[in-house]
Amino acid sequence: MAISLDASIERFAVRGAFTIARGAKTHVDVVLAQVSDGRHIGRGEGTAIYYHGDTAELALAAILAQRGAIAAGAARPDLLGLMPAGAARNALDAALWDLEAKQAGRRVWQMLGLPRPQPMLTAFTISLGDASAMATAAHGARGRELLKVKLGGSDGTDGDIERMKAVRMAAPDARLIVDANEAWGAADIARTAAALALLGVELIEQPVPAGQDAVLDGVRSAVPLAADESCQTRASLDEIVGRYSHINIKLDKAGGLTEALALVHAARMRGLGVMTGCMLCTSLGIAPAFHVAMQGQYADLDGPLLIEDRADGLRFEHSDVWPPEAQLWG
Known part of the structure; x- marks a missing residue:
């Protein structure tokens, strides 16, 4: 046909x-x-x-x-x-x-031999800004269980620590992960991670620029580190082991669901945890990623909440995203 x-x-x-x-x-x-x-x-x-x-x-x-x-x-x-x-x-x-x-x-999900998908906890993103603006955003997100906080301000890691103190005060009950988006460079990552650990941060994404991951050799971080830009496809994994404990899988980086599923398996074989993330996208972009996220430890699938989504988009309730209906995808 x-x-x-x-x-x-x-x-x-x-x-x-x-x-x-x-x-x-x-x-x-x-x-x-x-x-x-x-x-x-x-x-x-x-x-x-x-x-x-x-x-x-x-x-x-x-x-x-x-x-x-x-x-x-x-x-x-x-x-x-x-x-x-x-x-x-x-x-x-x-x-x-x-x-x-x-x-x-x-x-x-049936074709993949996966269990029937269930609603899943997803992170909600707090954009980078000054400490006051980020505290206001975090306060507005009260009730959401998991916040992903964008860091990497021009004032360096000390400024980022102050941002996180403000976010923690504004959202005292939330679980927190942070994303430095490669902005820390050769900063004192161990010192910064220790400060963030005291604020209850669970995971730090991509503290250093991709390709400069060797600066993490020997670093003892009080918070687990996740590779985002440093993890594209399965070919990236050997450079990650020993430097990061988790990877962030995004379907646009991996080149689709097929490679992302293989990447999940390869990461597991190397003892790496998995976060499934997304670019800014609609629910149609998230739908296949849901099948990857249900196999990992963290889901960051809030892209549709940050834009004016499609009319037939995914259902988001409280802190959860619901699996896609057949009329949307899959």
Whole structure:
């Protein structure tokens, strides 16, 4: 049965502003891939990783370049082998999974042999700002069980410690993880981690720039460290062992659900914990990631809460995200 392929770029506004160490965003452009057998339609979404030099326009072109292979009947594993990891492959991989599930009359979790998905605790992001602004945001997020706090201010780790003190005072009962977004460099990570441990921080993401992970050799951190930008695909893992205790899997980095599932298995074999994260994206981008997150220790799947989401989006209640319904994906 012949398969057709189409793709487009869609823009979604950010609620307020999303600010990290690299800057602020007011909108996000995602690439939408759709594959059809004439009866069923499979959809997938990807967000270009801008710090890799990717754009929605480049991702769109990369997807459309596969029209010939799709029409010729290329199998999903073979097709994905033609594309590098990134938003384009992620969107196309998700669309193909969605189509295959619809053709089989099954859900993706059944095809993967996973248990029936249940609502899952997800982190809620507090954007980078001054201590007062972040305290206000944390106070507004009271009642959410797990907060992910963006750090990496221009005033260094001392400023970040003050930010976290303000957040802790504003949200005394919340669990806390932090993301430095590569901004600490060769700072005194052990001293900073010790201060954050006293505030109840459970996990520190990517304290140093990717490629400079050797500065962590011999560091005794009071808070476990997670690799984000330093962990792209399975090829990254050997550089992570001994430096980080966890990895952050994002489908746009890994290049889709297929590679992300393999990455979960490879991480487990190396004794690494797993957080499943996301770029700014809609619920369609989160839906396949849910199947990875249900196998890990932390989920950071709040992307749709930070933007004006799709009308058929995921259900978020209190601190939980609910599994995708079939009309959305999979």
